[in-house]
Amino acid sequence: MFVSKLDFLRYLTNRIAGKDEVGVSTDFLREVITFFAAEEGAVYLFDSNDQLLPMALYPENMRGMRLSEDFSAYLASLKQVALFPDGVSHIDRKWQREVSELGFGAIALVPLLKQKQIIGFMSLAWKEPHSFKANDDNLLYTIGNLLGIGLFNAHLIGGLQVREDELQAMCRALMKAKEEEAKRISRELHDEVGQDLTTIILRLKMILGQKDVEDIHDDVKDLLFMARETLTDVQRIAMNLRPSALDNLGLLASVNWQLEQFRADNNIEVIFRHPHKLDDLTEEQELLLYRVLLEIMTNVSRHAQATKVVIDLWPEGDQLILRAGDNGIGIDLAGSHTMGLGLMGMKERIKEQNGAFRLNSEVGKGTTVMISIPIKKPEG
Ligand SMILES: Nc1ncnc2c1ncn2[C@@H]1O[C@H](COP(=O)(O)OP(=O)(O)OP(=O)(O)O)[C@@H](O)[C@H]1O
Ligand SMILES: [Mg+2]
Known part of the structure; x- marks a missing residue:
């Protein structure tokens, strides 16, 4: 058990590191529900279209709330913790039916903030009416801030992780591509340029032993043709390396x-x-x-x-x-x-x-x- 609220906050703070968004949400939710002796709860985050996405539900098999657009908009405008100690009677009439369908005796809605901007909310619910203690709202507000920071951290770190994985894949692929390129160039040099030059050299040697001027002339013409072809090959290989x-x-x-x-x-x-x-x-x-x-x-x-x-x-x-x-x-x-x-x-x-x-x-x-x-x- 926690000696003080401060202990609890310190405990929560230490639990932020090393978790992803779902991990942080689940963890916080469970701890907060236990601390406040609530029965049910949820953590929802706004996505880029302002739709609320469940990050964590407690108990896990609880049915997620279906929130009307209006109610989501109301939640998105929450600046403070909203406590409803005796069920729905103090909730704005507009939402009474929506919330009473959930059948709770008491509810707390906690905005999750990132640099004063709301990114989601945490709900806690009790089956019976619940008498909140003085400063519970402040404590919950701070917890909402902490969770907001935790989620933002997890989001940033998740992004970095994806980026790192991408870079690693890229690096592997580039190395492979480079090796393959080197193999290809080496093969082309060896098979095409190398073989042609070998043939040219062999035939030049043979010409050295020839006497008949006409034969020599024909052979040189052949060799000239081959040498030109080889040059084209070399140019093509070079062109692929940097387009001239x-x-x-x-x-x-x-x-x-x-x-x-x-x-x-x-x-x-x-x-x-x-x-x-x-x-x-x-x-x-x-x-x-x-x-x-x-x-x-x-x-x-x-x-x-x-x-x-x-x-x-x-x-x-x-x-x-x-x-x-x-x-x-x-x-x-x-x-x-x-x-x-x-x-x-x-x-x-x-x-x-x-x-x-x-x-x-x-x-x-x-x-x-x-x-x-x-x-x-x-x-x-
Ligand atoms: N103009 C396009 N229209 C439709 N799909 C595309 C287009 N450009 C890319 N894609 C899709 O994106 C994928 C990734 O493209 P990318 O160029 O990164 O890889 P790739 O073309 O498959 O392979 P390579 O590594 O040889 O370029 C493609 O496989 C294809 O499905
Ligand atoms: Mg491509």
């Missing part, structure tokens, strides 16, 4: 060229609107935008079933904004959808450049990717 088109043509022309290919390969209308010139991008930013656009287009052709893509690129203040939207099947973002390596890599690359990434999509309504990256302001 970017250096030679610049970002806009390279993208336009890629989009031309895309139009030829897919039956999709592509509109690309962009400023006449883009001067203030670093090499990394150009590469970033180029790769982002390629990934977006690959995703559209692989997943979207779209007939049209509109890409806009424009400077806004000290940011460059890229928005690419398709009219395809969209992504169920609320579903079990997990980002693949493509989108995750995009997000990470953009973060590295201090940019922002947003994916908007709704099933049946297409997908829009919007990113912004900071650019130098033109001087003068």
Whole structure:
């Protein structure tokens, strides 16, 4: 038992750490119900649509309350603890029926606060009328604050955990992709370039022993052809490592060229609107935008079933904004959808450049990717 209310508060405070939102709610609820000798209780949190979601119920099999919109709104406006020691008679007439259906003798409604903002509430209920002690409301108010902080902590830590898991998955996937890329390049160098060069060397050796000028001439012609092919292979491998088109043509022309290919390969209308010139991008930013656009287009052709893509690129203040939207099947973002390596890599690359990434999509309504990256302001 607790010697004082202060002991109880200290005890509760120590129970916040290391739990998720449901864990903190369940724990607090059980302790508070025991402390106040209540019989039933619940912890509800408002979701982003102001709907109340049960986080914890006590006893666990108690039926959750069905709250009318009005009553939820009333709860959302609670600034103080509301105590109803003798059932419903002091409750606003509007809610009397709703609350009396629950059949309690006494009720306490405790707002859960995060920086003075209500994020949910805790209810306690007694079967018989209950005489609250002086300061019970203050104590419950403090408990509501504590639980609010606990829930907020749990929420933040949960978010961090998700982020960390994402990063780890990303890291593993990137390492694997890098290894595979290295394997592929090594194979290409070995199988194509290496073998061709070996053949060229062998045949050059044979030419050394030849006397007939005409034979030599034919062989050299063959070898010249092979050497040119090998050079093309090397250029292709190098091009995959860093698109030389970017250096030679610049970002806009390279993208336009890629989009031309895309139009030829897919039956999709592509509109690309962009400023006449883009001067203030670093090499990394150009590469970033180029790769982002390629990934977006690959995703559209692989997943979207779209007939049209509109890409806009424009400077806004000290940011460059890229928005690419398709009219395809969209992504169920609320579903079990997990980002693949493509989108995750995009997000990470953009973060590295201090940019922002947003994916908007709704099933049946297409997908829009919007990113912004900071650019130098033109001087003068
Ligand atoms: N434009 C789009 N339209 C519809 N669904 C899309 C679109 N873009 C992405 N998706 C969905 O999101 C998922 C994740 O995309 P992401 O690019 O991250 O991975 P991926 O394309 O499956 O694989 P990769 O790692 O090769 O890119 C896809 O599997 C697809 O289901
Ligand atoms: Mg992809």
